[in-house]
Amino acid sequence: MILCYAEGDGLGHLTRVRAFLHTTGRTGPVTYRTTSPFASDPRVIVPAPSGEFAVGAVGGAASGLPAENVAAAVGSGARDEFVVDAFPAGRHGELSAADVPRGARTIHLARLLRWDVYRERLPTDPIRYDRTYVLEDLDTAHLAYLRSVSDEVLPLVLRDPPAPPACEPVRGWLLVHSGPDAEILELTAYALDMAAVEGVAPDMTLVAPRRPDGLPPGIAHRDAYPAWPLAADADRIVTAAGFNAVRQFAPWRERHRMLPFPRTLDDQFARARQARSLGSTSAP
Template sequence: MILFYAYGSGLGHINRIQSYIQDKNIPFSSCIILTNTKHKNFISPAIKTIYQQDSFFKDSLLFRDTLHQLIETYLIKELVVDVFPSGFYGELQYFDDVPLKKTLLARILKATYFEKQGPPRYDELLVLEKGIDLKHYNYKKVTYAQVPTDLRHSKKEIRIKAPFFYIIHSEPAEEVHQLYKMAKMHQKNGEHIYIQTFCALDDLTNEEGVTVLQNTPPLLSLLEEADKLFTACGFNLFYATEQYRAKQYFMPFKRRYDDQFQRKLLNT
């Protein structure tokens, strides 16, 4: 069995892990995901999912004991980490003694993260994008790879109000509103605005000229036919929408450690 540790509030970690599993042709029945995500319904039911609240991950001793129990119970042979090298709260800082292969899916992080946390040693560092400073990492082997980031979309058909703009951002609501303001600045012909999100937008739901689509994957028809596409610069959506760059407008947002501004700078 392979244990995947995916920590994060959005859909990025879950989608990236499942893309990794499919790319490696790993049977879903051989996978366990340990996560805090509230979007559990987007994980294949064939994958065993162990959900814990944030307080669990903040308790490094409880996390470590549970990790050892999972390894023994499910005969885990590899741990694949899709969070920061030492964990979000330092929960992985002391797991060098865990007797199995450890793989880290590495993304661009701010240097300030490494000032606080000394990363454990990984058997394999899977570098997923350019701009990663390897001197901050502790690893035996480095592999440059690209986990497929095909956008998980819906082919559901809706009656489209053209011309239109399309905003895709899961959460939080404050950032969705900023993207909405950006889209409004680009309006010249009264374009309708579709907003794809997972958060409540009560003030925009009844706004004239706006359609809010909640709790569903992006619609393929809207992606392909939108006059302009507005998104943030989170890892998954950034690379999954690459084919729409000609009409895409970015707004990087500040994150504690993920560096969306650097990602935009290096790729646009």
């Protein structure tokens, strides 16, 4: 049994863990512990190679998991591996060594964090990881901490599971964001401004879980997951600068434009700068 602790409100954590399971060929039953509403979407939570897949939801509100509920959220029973995504001590610092299921091998998936903010949440008795996979360039102090609490620290390039054929290709500009709605509208406004500056009027398709109120007329909407296969026929791709967007659209880097959004813990601005150095273009 693999227990994946993927605490977060959106699609990012679930998509990353999904790619990790595929990349490393993990088999056997898998349980997610998450507050993400997307955990109920069968397109996101797909069967592991063994065909067995279980989904759990942590107790507590999406804004935070009370410390006294962590052990219940992790659950009892035999666990072969305990995989903790993104935050080495959980989103709010709620995970410590005492929360590791007995006998489980511990795995951490490390992505870019605003380390100056997150390090204040670290517990005094941190989880000791058997292996940490570094998924992108990290802050020096962040990487040093991971080395201090991990037996092994290794790079890993994620690969997504094969996607079903897109039912209809997207022509023109592809806009992708899972929300919140205010950010979807801001991303749309950015794309429209970019088109106006360039003196073009491309067809635009927004891929998002829902059509937000106030979406400008003339912009098509599609609820598609995963979205990355639609990029092949698009003239331009416009996204935020989240981990999965930058990773998944890297093959079309020269057509990718990104608008980083502020996050409490994720540093989209640093990620956008890194992507720009490799050829992607982000907003000023």
